[in-house]
Amino acid sequence: MNKILSIGLLLFLIGNVSVFAQAKTDAVLKTKDTLKSVDIDPLTPAKAAFYSAILPGLGQAYNKKYWKIPLVYGAMGTSLYFYIDNKKKYNEYRDAYKSRLAGNPDPNYNYLSDSQLIQAQEFYQRNYSLSGFFVIGFYVLNIIDANVDAALIQFNVNQNLSLKPEISPDSVTLKSNLGLTINYRF
Template identity: 30%
Template sequence: MKTIHFLFKDKNKTPWISLGILLFLFLVPVSSYSQTEAESKEVEISVEEIKEKPDYSSLPKNPRKATILSAILPGAGQVYNNKAWKAPLIYAGFMADIYFINFNNKRYQTFRTALFAFDDGDRSQFPSLNREALVRNVDYWRQNRDSTILLLLAIYALNLVDANVDAHLSGFDISDDIAMKIEPNVGTFAASGTSMGLTLKFQFK
């Protein structure tokens, strides 16, 4: 009786064991295939992410070189691009901005010192101003100084952008072979009248 019960249990387990083996054989190739496919996708993505360096050999001026020159010495990139007349403008902007940085900083330091003196009981520097007015002046001149410092950085950045753009445009054809003309144009607008206008013509010789 025990032997019959044991065989009956084995017969119940056999379908589950077979099903487990089939699932294992089915899932292993799928998982290996998905892993292989994922690796191939990673290789494709990594290949696509590799970007070629820009080729500036066809341009008379190298934008990278012009930008580096202007980064080392502002205006040098403009001289390299044969736009030396821009260099004095850049330095004039630097000099004017540095002047206003010093001016605003001096005013800031003056009112800051007066505010500290006011807190110590000395009101001789600006007798007509109370503490709130001194605080407003301190904040005002500090903001002006900080703004002019940011403007100095903007002038430097503009110097780099200008050198880079000029170098990119060095290959742009602006010779006499290209002409532009603006001529009057009279045409029929409707059956009852005519229209007047201007015609813009580009001529390539």
């Protein structure tokens, strides 16, 4: 009885294995295209720059580089804050100096001499001018970044071209030489 059961179990397992091992023979083999044609839109960088010019950060969103948007608004917002704050302080010192010349000295600024009021005006005037240039500079940098990033998205980057740092020992001086190797595989 045990022999019959073990022979039956063996035939059952062999039969199931052979059934699962059979493959579909009428399958059609398809070749894989490793060189896919990528459509390049020459207007993509111009669109990204235009979007960033309309609303700062919109070009970065168009390029799907969402992590850059807080950087754009942080840089422009900080510069704009310093522009407004320095402009307000410049106007305060200017008004205090003008009221002192008119004969109505401001009690908040009695501890400052005329030359100190003039120096404070010049200091804050210079700072609000620089802050204004920074606001404009970050705005332009935002547009340039969106344009360049959109152009580089279309650039073909693959593993055939690589740039690696290399440290090799010098046999004469026994010091390490640092260099870069450029490899291109065909």
